[in-house]
Amino acid sequence: MNSDTRWLDASQQRSWRALVIGTTLLMDRLDDELRQEFDISLTEYEILVRLSEREGRQMRMAQLADALAHSRSRVTHTVTRMERQGLVRRSHSPDDGRGVLASMTEDGMRLLQAAAPMHVEGVRRHLVDLASAEDFAALGRVMNAVTDQLIVGHPEMEIRRPTV
Template sequence: MTSSVSPQPLPAGEPRWLDAEEQKAWRAWLYSAQLLQDRLDRDLTQRTGISHAYYEILVALSETPERMMRMSELADRCLSSRSRLSHAVSRLEERGWVRRQVCAEDGRGQLAVLTEEGFAALEGAAPVHVEGVRRELFDQLSPEQIENMRDFGETLLRHLDPNSLR
């Protein structure tokens, strides 16, 4: 958290406070999202030694034909800042799961490449991950609720990040 406060213009007039029903809806979403992410991350980390953040990086790389990707593209794909991704890839390099390679077409660029060891680690973690998502999310919801979840997510994504609905 930076401490520099730059007060930007807020809409004038009384704040549009949430009423009791809106509060409940907001809290239900916030708490469920935090608890679910926390539970899945904890479960995956404890069982496989791979945090959800690292898992996402490995998945992204594994889904490309050559199992490699430009650093910036990988950062976007993982909703990560470049700095954060750079640190994370360094740590994955130490584990021998990813290596860096200068990009042939652009001398400024780097490619993150998934190693065989990295792919094996991902193969080990994937069943644990999918089982967690099933157990904590899909198994708890009706088909209609799942459809609503998707509709809700896609609506928000259109607003938050128009480029992310690939």
């Protein structure tokens, strides 16, 4: 082993493992709840949220992928599935004709409005209400620092776009 490696101490290792398993279980639970109640995945829900926050409820597919920190191919496959369900539609950008826009349909908006209260309650029940306000704020600061550090190599990404 490399003697220059800065190994995690026992406390750091416990925290790291708690983050890994907690994040996995949280995302799986939120995804399961949306699938059971509304037949959509957490990723599909997040696409609807991102579109709902934009003027005209639309955005370029590349920007949508960046906003979700997903690959463009993954978002394309997901949007294709959502398009078949009538939740979104794609069209060419009127600005340059090359870009592809994803737009939320009225059915997509109705689904989002129906699913949002249950999803937010799940986020509260499974995360927010388990932490003090100070701990939750600290978690946000830490994850913002992680995001800032990791997107340095991707300045075109719109992950940091403020939400409405």
